[in-house]
Amino acid sequence: MAKSNHRSNNKRRSGYRKPSNNLAMGQRRSDSSLEHTPIIELDIDSLSYDGKGIGRLNGRACFVEGSLSGEKVKAQISAANNKRVEAKLIKVLEPSPERVKPKCSVYEQCGGCDLQHLxxxxxxxxxxxxxxxxxxxxxxxxxxxxxxPIITSDAGYDYRRKIRLACYYDPSNNQLNIGFRAAKSKKIVAVSECQVMTPQLKSLVQALYQLMGDLHEQLDQPKLLREFAHIECVADQDGQSVCFRLLKPLPTGVMTLLENWAQSQGVSLWLRIADKPLERYQGNLSTTNLDLKNGVKIAYTPEDFLQVNAQVNEAMVASVLQQLDISIDDRVLDLFSGLGNFSLPAAYLAKDVLAVEGIDEMVEKSLENARLNGIDNFSASVQDLFNEEALSWLDQGADKIILDPPRAGAELIAQNIGRTNATKIAYVSCNPQALVRDTKWILEQGYQLESATLLDMFPQTSHIETLVIFSKC
Ligand SMILES: C[S@@+](CC[C@H](N)C(=O)[O-])C[C@H]1O[C@@H](n2cnc3c(N)ncnc32)[C@H](O)[C@@H]1O
Known part of the structure; x- marks a missing residue:
């Protein structure tokens, strides 16, 4: 692919904003919207579930993002009601011994890793x-x-294999912005150096920045860049794939540039244009390997749900299989099954496995994945598991159940899970509040909570992933 030789004197230079981060540790940018609100000094005595420091201010809980338990901070009040106060950190006056310097240079702006200072x-x-x-x-x-706990190695960095980059071209200043959305804002923060991405994803993202910068320089009509809405990227040791989400089709010349780039990088290239179906444009369907006793290959597209942390995912799947103690006589029911991340490895151990999932393309792919791995005791069905009709799957009975719901949890299933007569349930949760609500229902159905494991799936962020095992009383 031809690259511009005139980068330094081209008037339409790509306009990535590289935010500077020259503040002292624990010191925050000032915010002009807070000019007239009170400034306080506060002792922080705990950390909320979403990673904010909490102190007491005149009998109310005061939440200060970026502060840690045991710290004294200077902060400015940003919102208040009868029960709680929100304040913006100005300076850490007495730091916690657990405070560390974030590795990421755009930590303050990005908002993606809100616990990198711990x-x-x-x-x-x-x-x-x-x-x-x-x-x-x-x-x-x-x-x-x-x-x-199941812990991410490398101090919790270099783990994320999947990201979505937002794109926005502003014709008024010929600026092309690509990156993550800043916390609670539509601003885009450039993240070519993001420290939580896998080394493979970092290289892929840097190559993408280069590609988009080259397009910006070379296109006769840079306003074509407005058609780029998002870029989905996946990269791990098994391969890399990219999906461009476009608002409108691009001219053939631009498509050829993208295709040549994908070919030169060894990337599978996918496109989704407006609300048209996803199409594979270049390269093979990517697969990732679950390196378990019976190695399993999982084929995916960059738009599919894929556990972002491959290392923790592998250990989590192994732990679920081991704790469920699946035997050759067992019928296993995997609810919210996605591409078959749990159910395909379970099929090697069980009599049969039924996977139930809400998105029909994922169900199709899980069936393809079963064929890919030569598994023939696996079936899969499409079902909205928040709908009463889902209960028919429970009435068919199962010996072991895997539940891995989205953030909303699995309340309806939890309320009725006793109908299966399952002896063990593995519940993987990405939302502790939903987990606790559903646990109450499961305990009421005659189960006991056997064990819990903290899964370090999203280090540096306040997201909490937990595995709990229930057994029949
Ligand atoms: C946390 S993911 C887990 C996927 C899979 N177990 C894995 O480990 O890759 C949750 C899954 O629930 C599916 N899902 C979300 N809402 C659903 C619903 N109402 N009914 C059925 N499945 C749903 C999503 O499509 C997604 O595949």
């Missing part, structure tokens, strides 16, 4: 204690057996 070990302990407190307070579970 040591990795302490992040894990904090998340575990949040789940423990919630289960104790709201589901009366007080003697919970915690297994060792």
């Amino acid at each position: 040591s990795h070990n302490q992040q894990i302990q904090h998340k575990q204690s949040i789940v423990e407190q919630l289960l104790c307070r709201n589901a009366c579970v007080d003697d919970l057996r915690w297994l060792d």
Whole structure:
């Protein structure tokens, strides 16, 4: 692919904004909207489930993002009601020994990794204690057996294999912005150096920045760049794929540039134009390997749900299979099954596995994945599991159940899970509040909570992922 030789004197230079980060540790940018609100000094005594420091201010809880338990901070009030106050951190006056310097240069702007200022070990302990407190307070579970957490290596960096980049071309200033959306804002923050991406994803994203910068320079009509809405990227040691989400089709010449780029990088290239179906434009369907006892290949497209942390995912799947103690006589029901991440490895151990999932393309792909792995005791169905009709799957019975719902949890399933007569349930949760609500229902159905494991799926962020195992009383 031809690249511009005139980068330094081209008037339409690509306009990536490289935000500077020359603030002292723990010091925050000033915010002009807060000019007239009170400035306070506050002792922070705990951390909320979403990673904000909490202090007491005149009897009310005061939340300060970016502060840590045990710190004294200077902050400016940004919102208040009868029960709670929100304040913006100005300066950490007395830092916690657990405070660390974030590795990321755009940490302040991005908002993606809201706990990067807390040591990795302490992040894990904090998340575990949040789940423990919630289960104790709201589901009366007080003697919970915690297994060792499943931890991301490399101090919780270099783990993320999948991202979505937002694109916005502003013709008024000929500026092309590509990156993550800033927290609570539509602003786009450039992230070519993002520290939580896998090394493979980092290289892919840098190559994409280069490609888009070259397009910006070379296109006769740069306003064509307005057609780029998002770029989905996946890269791990098994391969890399990219999907451009476009508002309108691009001219053949531009498509050829994208195709040549994908070919030179060894990237599978996908397109979704407006609301048309996803199309594979160049290269093969990517697969990722689950390196378990019976290695499983999972084929995916860049738009599919794929667990972002391959290392923790592999250990999580292994732990679920081991704790469910699946035997050759067992019928396994995998609800919210996606591409078959749990159900395909389970099929090697069980008599048969039924996977149920809401998106029909995912169900199709899980069936293809079963064929790809030579698995013939696997079936899959499309079902909205928030709908009463889902209960028919429970009435068919199962010996072991895997539940891995989205953030909303699986309340309807939890309320009726006793209908299956399953002896063990593995519940993987990405939302502790939904987990606690559903736990109450599952306990009422005659189960006990056997163990819990904190999954370090999203280090540096306040997202909490937990695996809990229930067994029939
Ligand atoms: C957290 S993902 C887990 C996927 C899979 N278990 C895995 O490990 O890759 C949740 C899955 O639930 C599916 N889902 C979301 N809402 C659903 C619904 N109402 N009914 C059925 N499936 C749903 C999503 O499509 C997604 O595949």
